[in-house]
Amino acid sequence: MAQVEYKDLLDAGVHFGHLTRKWDPRMAPYIFMEKNGIHIIDLNKTLASIDEAAAAMKGIVRSGRKVMFVATKKQAQEIVTEEARRLKMPFVTDRWLGGMLTNFATIRKSLKKMQGIEKMMKDETTYKSLAKRERLTVFREKEKLERVLGGIADLTRLPAALFIVDVKREHIAVAEAKRLGIPVFAMCDTNSNPSDVDYPIPANDDAYKSIRLITLAIGKAIEEGLLERKQDKDDQRLQDEEEAKRAEDVKAAQAEGETVADDESSPVAVADDAEEQED
Template identity: 65%
Template sequence: MANQVEVKSLLDAGVHFGHLTRKWDPNMAPYIYMERNGIHIINLYKTAAKLDEACEALRKIAASGRKVLFVATKKQAKDIVAKHAGEANMPYITERWPGGMLTNFVTIRKAVKKMALVDRMKKDGRYETLSKKERLQVDRMRDKLEKNLGSIVDMTRMPAALFIVDTVREHIAVKEALKLGIPIFAMVDTNANPRNIDYVIPANDDASKSVDIVVKAAADAIKAGLEDRKKEKNAEQPSPKAAKKEASNEEEE
């Protein structure tokens, strides 16, 4: 059970405000505390507990060296997700979800490689040999790819999990992840179906403060996992002094 301070922080951020009662999904009933003025109020004790559970799982994924793909294309969430996911060195999609992003990952990777090709052309001088019209076309293509896929340049293999803000809006991402058996972590509001989500975080997915506090917690957990991985790697490497002694022993033998 989370402590009162955690719940108060969620309360201050407005995480408890759900949708109008007439827009609810009955499957969210276990996470709803009450109805007030025609709006469902989310049980923040359950939110805090579920957030803790999700963060622990995210930390383990990061510690294993795998990537978590963040997805949020709604206006009030995209900048927040780009900031926190970027700081955690994780890939993210904040523009339109590219159809087949997961189910046709090879094609998406080819598109990303086109960006790298243009960059190489600019470095080795081939870009300058193109006509003005061709350079304009290449630049437009590069800019479009950068806008939609620039944040996943370093994602060379399928993500280990998805973190989604608003599963109703990002239903295509949810569908692709389900098809491939990729675990889904998500902020789920009272108008969404939580049944297919592996790690449900019942929360207001419309208010920027609510999105910020939840996504930051997830990103901080990932950072902690990366730190765990770094410490583990350092522990496995012998100190310079120990390595020198080992080398000296080998020479004596």
């Protein structure tokens, strides 16, 4: 696992928290000190939290399940979208729809509707037969659905975990995940409540460099989990092939043994044995 170093966190400004008057007392264990009216996050705690979160994340992905990335704040959208697409994981970066997890059946209907529109638009005969105004309406509806649901278009079941950049901003997503028992990995600034999430990572969730560093660290853990899963599959396939070959060898040996036994008990063989005994 690629280790994030103390200096990397320092350079990215991960240690800068919010103004002291905006803090959440529940973040006290992760705060190192106060400087110029700003809380400074303890980067040693951040390093330990990253390692713990990365190990847990790798285990989830290795089991073949999906992790949903959630980051709707402007400075996080680009990096989160890029990393989620690279890892082929679902993501939400435009707006969190209420019930996206707790009412997933309805969300799937919207996804099917979006796929139906895409299919219709690919059929030029059907699409061009519509009036100009109708085509414009269909196009706008498709754009709206893609903007909100495009990142989860391939999601067929609930994700196994959530990675969230700002728990205070994404409180609805956190509440839904908590209700369904889905573990939440999240960046928690000094104005957040770390007890709401399973794997809090104390860090500046406003600076682009800080968001990028933490997101890439989690992304690296997911990538390693995917590679280990692929290796497990390859090892299992080789094992299955070896067992199948051994079974074939045993079957062939048994068939050969039965042939020899049949030859020894044939009438000719019995007659030959009788002649030898008379002689």
